[in-house]
Amino acid sequence: MPAQKVTKLSILGSTGSIGQNTLTVVDQFPDCYQIEALAGGTNIQLLNQQIQKFHPKCVCVLDEQHAEQLKKIVQNPVEIIYGSSGYEQIASYSSTDMVVSAIVGAAGLNPTIAAIRSGKDVALANKETLVMAGEIVMREIKENNVRLLPVDSEHSAIFQCLEGHQQEDLSQILLTASGGPFRNREISTFKTILPKDALNHPTWNMGQKITIDSATLMNKGLEVIEAHFLFHVPATDIQVIVHPQSIVHSMVAYHDGSIIAQLGIPDMKGAIAYALSYPNRLTLKQPIPNFFEIQSLEFYEPDLNKFPCLSLAYEACRQGKTYPTVLNAANEIAVDAFLNHQIGFMDIPKWIEKALTHHVPENGMDLGCINDADQWSRNVVKQWIRTNA
Numbered sequence: 332m333p334a335q336k337v338t339k340l341s342i343l344g345s346t347g348s349i350g351q352n353t354l355t356v357v358d359q360f361p362d363c364y365q366i367e368a369l370a371g372g373t374n375i376q377l378l379n380q381q382i383q384k385f386h387p388k389c390v391c392v393l394d395e396q397h398a399e400q401l402k403k404i405v406q407n408p409v410e411i412i413y414g415s416s417g418y419e420q421i422a423s424y425s426s427t428d429m430v431v432s433a434i435v436g437a438a439g440l441n442p443t444i445a446a447i448r449s450g451k452d453v454a455l456a457n458k459e460t461l462v463m464a465g466e467i468v469m470r471e472i473k474e475n476n477v478r479l480l481p482v483d484s485e486h487s488a489i490f491q492c493l494e495g496h497q498q499e500d501l502s503q504i505l506l507t508a509s510g511g512p513f514r515n516r517e518i519s520t521f522k523t524i525l526p527k528d529a530l531n532h533p534t535w536n537m538g539q540k541i542t543i544d545s546a547t548l549m550n551k552g553l554e555v556i557e558a559h560f561l562f563h564v565p566a567t568d569i570q571v572i573v574h575p576q577s578i579v580h581s582m583v584a585y586h587d588g589s590i591i592a593q594l595g596i597p598d599m600k601g602a603i604a605y606a607l608s609y610p611n612r613l614t615l616k617q618p619i620p621n622f623f624e625i626q627s628l629e630f631y632e633p634d635l636n637k638f639p640c641l642s643l644a645y646e647a648c649r650q651g652k653t654y655p656t657v658l659n660a661a662n663e664i665a666v667d668a669f670l671n672h673q674i675g676f677m678d679i680p681k682w683i684e685k686a687l688t689h690h691v692p693e694n695g696m697d698l699g700c701i702n703d704a705d706q707w708s709r710n711v712v713k714q715w716i717r718t719n720a
């Protein structure tokens with residue numbers, strides 16, 4: 332039998348929750364994966380540990396100051412670069428086969444595009460990339476003949492449920508949501524929600540931004556848009572179902588009334604491993620859910636009065652053009668302001684809605700338009716928050 336080819340990886344966002352989980356998977360399969368390059372932000376100590384363990388050839392950090400700090404402590408021979416051009420270099424690193432895109436937020440877009448344009452397969456966790464520029468990203472994937480493998484657990488589930496089926500037989504995507512920490516909380520008390528309450532997610536352990544997005548259900552809204560672009564399905568055929576146990580990771584319904592679901596414990600390593608190994612499966616040895624202990628799986632309709640972010644995302648998806656870009660940027664600014672105690676929990680959808688209402692999209696649809704819409708949305712929302720306009 333020929334020796335299995337080693338897949339060479341670049342990880343964007345290696346110090347984050349997805350990045351660390353990816354390295355845990357890689358560590359389990361040293362004969363299958365090799366780390367070529369890593370990119371983090373400002374967590375120099377953790378990057379140094381990752382360098383010692385995985386021996387990347389090149390590492391990128393946020394800025395020059397952090398690059399200097401890393402150079403002082405690092406003992407391995409490694410090239411250290413920084414800034415936006417550095418992230419793009421990591422994404423297009425010549426010996427890399429696959430890029431794990433796991434930076435949080437809009438900062439992930441340009442490196443992901445760089446990866447695609449340099450012919451790399453992409454394992455995509457950074458959903459904001461697809462929300463901001465789904466049409467462009469999907470076009471680039473096709474033109475460059477590379478693979479886009481979803482890491483988001485719901486999209487990995489849908490991807491798995493679609494395997495072996497025809498697109499024209501698909502009738503609906505059933506996207507599950509945990510419902511977040513405020514599923515059962517009275518809406519009248521939402522005014523007093525603090526960042527620490529919203530950061531306390533019941534089933535998933537993730538980075539700060541996505542945890543707040545899960546509490547507002549914007550995460551599910553972003554995922555509706557992500558699924559729309561990834562699977563070429565209109566938002567009207569994507570139904571969100573609240574499923575507090577997070578065991579059913581999502582489902583696909585076919586025209587004959589059959590529904591195929593993908594299940595597993597709520598742990599991102601399963602989805603990460605599938606993206607890395609597709610179409611094969613790694614012997615990850617994840618425990619399977621204990622159904623006798625769980626006993627019941629529940630399903631509810633999302634409460635759009637409590638979670639208006641979900642409706643805003645559906646509406647932005649329906650409007651298309653640069654509305655999803657504006658939604659995403661406004662959300663990033665509002666979440667940041669909430670985490671910094673500048674605005675309340677229910678102000679998040681308020682400012683996003685205002686940005687969507689005031690947005691006048693340009694006619695074209697290229698990266699320049701995306702960038703303009705993103706910057707406009709960030710600027711106006713920052714200004715509205717500052718002046719409470």
Ligand code: NAD
Nearest residue numbers: 344345346347348349371372434435438456457458537538
């Ligand atoms: P995180 O906050 O834990 O990690 C983010 C990573 O990005 C870190 O390595 C950080 O250093 C880096 N980073 C942050 N800002 C940066 C910038 N401006 N420039 C370059 N690097 C920067 O986030 P996470 O939870 O790992 O999520 C990463 C992405 O994956 C997000 O888009 C999120 O929506 C998506 N995702 C996460 C999960 C999860 O379970 N955590 C699940 C599905 C999808």
Ligand code: MG
Nearest residue numbers: 483484485554
């Ligand atoms: Mg998800």
